[in-house]
Each structure stands twice: as C-alpha cells, then as structure tokens.
Ligand SMILES: Nc1ccn([C@@H]2O[C@H](COP(=O)(O)OP(=O)(O)OP(=O)(O)O)[C@@H](O)[C@H]2O)c(=O)n1
C-alpha cells in the first residue's frame with residue numbers, strides 16, 4: 132500500500148466535484164446539458180442537491196460551462212440548498228478530464244475525501260453517495276458505484292468497408308462486467324496524483340487511478356443513478372421524479 136492509499140480517518144472532510152461543463156451533444160440542440168430542466172429545475176441543481184443530501188459532504192465544487200459561470204452562480208443562489216454545505220463555481224475545460232482537474236485545483240487543502248459526480252447523473256440516491264464515502268473512509272483509495280449489465284456485450288472489429296456489418300471478435304463473460312456510475316470516491320492524494328500523472332484522455336476518474344496501479348473497488352450502484360445522455364433519458368428522468376413525487380405524497 133502506498134502512502135497515498137492510507138485509510139482516511141472516519142472524520143475526514145469530504146468535498147464533491149461536479150463536472151457540468153459538457154455541451155450535451157448526444158442530447159441534441161439546446162442549452163448546455165447540465166442547465167436543461169427536469170421537472171422545471173435545472174439538472175445541475177438536482178445533482179448538487181444529490182451530493183449535498185449526504186451529511187458527510189460539506190463542500191460542492193461545480194465546474195460550469197466556461198461561458199456559464201455567472202449563470203450557475205445565480206442558479207445556486209436561486210434554489211434552496213442545505214446551509215451546512217459550501218459551494219464554489221469554477222469554469223470547465225474542453226474535456227471531462229480537464230474539467231475535473233480544474234475543479235480539483237479549487238479544492239481547499241483540508242478536504243481528504245473527494246467525490247467526482249457527473250451533473251448528468253442528477254438522480255443518484257443519497258444511500259449510494261454515502262456507500263461510496265463509507266468505502267473510502269474504510270481505506271479504499273478509489274471507489275466506484277456500479278451495476279451488473281442487463282445486456283450481453285460483444286467486442287467487434289472495425290468493418291472491412293465502411294457501411295458493412297462489423298465482425299464480432301469476442302463475447303466477454305457478462306458476470307464479470309459492471310456498468311460504472313458516479314459519484315466515484317477517492318482518497319484526495321490518490322486522485323490528485325492520478326490527475327497529475329495520467330495524460331491519456333479517459334472517460335472516468337477511477338480508470339486513471341487504475342493506471343497508477345492503485346486498488347479500485349466497486350460498491351453497488353443504483354438504477355436511478357443513470358446518466359442523462361440521449362433524449363430518451365430525459366423521459367426516464369422525468370418519470371423517476373414523478374414516481375418520487377407520488378411516493379412522497381405531493
Ligand atoms: N468538457 C466537459 C465535458 C463533459 N463534462 C461533464 O462530464 C459529465 C459526463 O459527461 P457526458 O454525459 O458525456 O456529457 P457531455 O460531454 O455534455 O455529453 P456529450 O458527449 O453528449 O456532448 C457531464 O456532467 C458533463 O457536463 C464537463 O464537465 N466538461
């Protein structure tokens with residue numbers, strides 16, 4: 132075990148970095164994805180509330196679209212958020228990885244546990260957030276929530292000629308595959324080292340920690356922590372919110 136992966140003390144302060152600077156190209160034309168409404172409230176505000184719902188999270192750093200910092204600050208001011216949580220807003224970069232790094236650059240020194248949570252996963256339940264934090268507190272340098280796959284997965288090779296069917300080259304054993312979600316949780320020093328060391332552009336932070344050779348563990352994810360990526364995901368997100376309203380009795 133390296134110095135960076137020492138168990139974090141149970142009282143370690145926890146911050147959440149929310150990369151929210153993506154355009155949402157796969158969602159189609161419109162405002163940046165994180166600023167689009169779900170049940171009348173911007174997706175980003177749902178994601179911020181999901182992080183602040185954990186009593187362990189005392190700081191949320193929002194990484195805003197570079198031209199949207201003032202708008203995000205006003206949104207945070209305009210929506211009810213827990214008073215025990217502090218908020219910072221910083222401009223993001225061209226890739227998710229750059230945006231997360233810019234969020235980490237704003238992290239004050241006294242935070243030992245860091246969550247990285249996609250604004251595009253606005254509905255993650257607080258129990259999932261707390262399970263990730265708990266696993267980091269218990270000593271894992273990196274923790275990802277994940278679910279088993281519902282579909283069989285095929286590995287393909289590029290089609291010989293554009294437009295021709297792709298040939299299947301393998302069928303990985305599904306029982307050993309997991310679909311990874313956020314928030315991903317980290318011992319701060321490990322995540323900082325990953326972002327300072329790994330140059331490849333990767334889609335999640337845990338894979339950078341894997342590249343360092345550090346241990347990454349999985350805790351159970353949640354079906355409501357899905358990522359809003361394509362238009363149908365907006366329909367699903369609205370349906371989840373409607374079900375929550377029914378269950379809450381209003
Ligand atoms: N330059 C970027 C790109 C992505 N993200 C954030 O990373 C998260 C996950 O990314 P994804 O869902 O892929 O969002 P987009 O990049 O916006 O989507 P698309 O690829 O469809 O444009 C999102 O909360 C998104 O705002 C970011 O902060 N900065």
Ligand SMILES: C[C@](O)(CO)[C@H](O)COP(=O)(O)O
Nearest residue numbers: 227249311312313334335358
């Ligand atoms: C971090 C992530 O949400 C884990 O599933 C995902 O990798 C983000 O990937 P995307 O390429 O930005 O959709």
